[in-house]
Amino acid sequence: MNQNTKDLLKTIADLSSTPTGAFNIRSNGKAIQRQCSENIEIITKEDKTGIDITVKPNTKHESLHIPVVITESGINDLVYNDFEIGANSDIVIIAGCGIHNDGHAKSQHDGIHFFHIDKGAKVKYIEKHYGEGSGDGERELNPTTIVKMEENSYCEMEMVQIEGVNSTIRETTAYLAKGAKLIVIEKLMTHDNQIAHSNMTVYLNGEDSTVQVISRSVAKNDSEQVFHPTVVGNEKCRAHVQCDSIIMDKAKVRSVPEIAANNTDAQMVHEAAIGKINNDQLIKLQTFGMDEEEAEDIIVEAFLN
Amino acid sequence: MNQNTKDLLKTIADLSSTPTGAFNIRSNGKAIQRQCSENIEIITKEDKTGIDITVKPNTKHESLHIPVVITESGINDLVYNDFEIGANSDIVIIAGCGIHNDGHAKSQHDGIHFFHIDKGAKVKYIEKHYGEGSGDGERELNPTTIVKMEENSYCEMEMVQIEGVNSTIRETTAYLAKGAKLIVIEKLMTHDNQIAHSNMTVYLNGEDSTVQVISRSVAKNDSEQVFHPTVVGNEKCRAHVQCDSIIMDKAKVRSVPEIAANNTDAQMVHEAAIGKINNDQLIKLQTFGMDEEEAEDIIVEAFLN
Structure with missing residues (x-):
């Protein structure tokens, strides 16, 4: 494992050594390390690229790391990962993708994740996206996430784009059965000429199903962001969608939320809400001796965390 | 003027006698009464159906009534009305359309209104839509409204659909120059199998332009409503869009607001926000001896006024 790979794993999955519990590390289009646990099975798909992950019912307090890194230029990695989360289990999944591109060719990862969360199961899913590298080759990340939640299941998804991703199209779809609860926390930062599109559709099909979407974004320089979160309430249910964006420099942000009852x-x-950085905060921090850029960085970081 | 016409004029334009000031009353596809004033000129269009209305610059505290009524079954009335509002004038325009349909054929009115509001002018526009009648012929109203607002002009539009309109597609577009301020108040009630679509696009093209959209709706029985208000901010500007809907019985409401910075x-x-009628209020009113339906009517009326 080279230094770039190590650095990326630290950034996207907070990994500085081999994780405990089940994991699958994918690098430049190939699985390079894998470990199953007694309760979590990881099997390579036979019909297409990707893995099948099965978490046994009643598995408690286990974690699963499935980071993806790309350190070569010109890689185009498409992966299908299917998660079968057994009834009444309670697990944490740490995903994420980092690209280090020093070359001229585009490097891209498209991860298509399907989650089936069985009755009463509880999942916390964390996905961090990040790009870096000295080349002018683009870094592109397109996550597609489909979540099918059975009765009284719970899922919390934290989806973060840290920085350095030239282009992203994020597609998230969720189907909630009776009593299911979904929380989606999206944090997104774009800069330079980057483009980010986030489409989300949540179907509240079961009685007393609940969704909360919290989307926070910062658009810097000439970057562009488009948000289209949709919630469809087909039963007695509750939905709260909140999108806040800070717009800076010459950036553009479009927010198109949709609620259908x-x-x-x-x-x-x-x-x-879309607005520029809070001017009072900016001035206050500058009175402490920070220059404008330092003050902006602090505010942006606080806003996204 | 028959009794149905009189009743409709009272409902949609609060007219029980000939209005003072300029007016144009259109009935069953024809202008039946017209009066100009010294400052407000109304001329029949030569190339298509409709009128050209010119308000002289500096006209103050005058009103213009332009109600449309249809009392026959099977009428399909398409009208183009162009309004030239002179600089620094301050006027009130009362429009509105009422259909009384006792027959089996559909009666329809499509009003395409173009407003050019010159510098510093102030317009209050009130438009009420209403349908009634014992026949099973549909009552359809499709208003298209285009507003071009020059520097420091002000426009307040109150667009109300009282009841009885089987189908409506409402298209509103506004372009705001520097310092212009637009307030749109939309109130909409649908019942039975009625359908209402409201699309609105406001372009804030001038520095310090402002828009406020307040949309309130009640959907009863099996009716369906779709709202798609869009605001595009191309300059230093402020926008506030607020959509609240009460959903009752088996009705459906979809709200797709869009803000683009x-x-x-x-x-x-x-x-x-979309939600059902406030249950606490309902119970409180019932303790005063009202039945459920009476209590609902009071709450709906209060919500829309």
Whole structure:
């Protein structure tokens, strides 16, 4: 494992040594290390690229790391990962993708993740995206996430784009059965000429299903962001969607939330705000001796964390 | 003028006698009464159906009534009305359309209104839509409204659909120059199998332009409503869009607001909420001896006014 790979693993999955529990590390289009646990099985798919992950019912307090790194230029990596999360289990999944591109060719990772979360299971999913490198080759990350949640299951997804990703199209779809609860926390930062599109559709199909979407983004320089979160309430349910964006320099942000109530007992709220950085905060920090850029960095970091 | 016409004029334009000031009353596809004033000229278009209205610069505290009524079944009335509002004038325009349909054929009115509001002018525009009648012939109203606002002009539009309109597609587009301020208040009630679509696009093209959109709706029975208000901020500007809907019975409501910031100094906020009628209020009113339906009517009326 070279230094770039190590650095990326630290950034995207907070890994500085071999993780405990089950893991699968993918580098430049190939699985390079894997470990299963008694309760978590990882099997290479036979019909296409990717893995099948099975978490046994009642598995408690285990973690699964599945980071992907690309350190070569010109890699185009498409992966299908299917997760079968057994009933009443309680696990943490740390995914994420980092690209180090020193070359001229584009490096790209498209991860298509399908989660089936069985009755009463609880999943915390963390996915961090990051790009770096001295080359002018693009770094592109397109995650597709499909979540099928059974009765009384719980899922919390934290999806973060740290920086350095030239282009991303994020597609997230979730189907919630009775009593299921989904929390999506999206944090996104773009800079230079980067483009980010995030489309999300959540179907509240079961009685008393709940979704909360918190999206926070910062668009710097000439970057562009488009958000289109949609929640469809087909039963007695609750939805709260909140999108806040800070826009800087010559950036552009478009927010197109959608709430659709197909049932009288669907309670749905959306809030969105786009604005520039808080000027009072900026001045206050500058009175402490920071220059404008330092002050901006602090505010942006606080906003995204 | 028959009794149905009189009743409709009272409902949509609060007219029980000939209005003072300029007016044009259109009935069953024909202008039946018209009066100009010294400052407000109304001329029949020569190339298509409709009128050209010119308000002289500096006209103050005058009103213009332009109601449209349809009392026959099977009428399909398409009208183009162009409004030239002179600089620094301050006027009130009362439009509105009422259909009384006792027959089996559909009666429809499509009003395409273009407003040019010159520098510093102030317009209050009130448009009420209403349908009634014992026949099973549909009552359809499709208003298209285009507003071009010059520097420091002000426009307040109150667009109301009272009841009885089977189908409506509402298209509103506004272009705001420097310092212009637009307030749109939309109130919409649908019942039975009615369908209402409201699309709105506001372009904030001038520095310090402002828009406030307040949309309130009630969807009863099996009716369906779709809202798609869009605000595009191309300069230093402020936008506030607020959509609140009460959903009852088997109705469906979809809200798709969109805010697009193309300038760092664009401050844009959107809020949307869909929910059922407030249960505490319902119970409180019932303790005063009202039945459920009476209590609902009171709450709906209060919400829309």
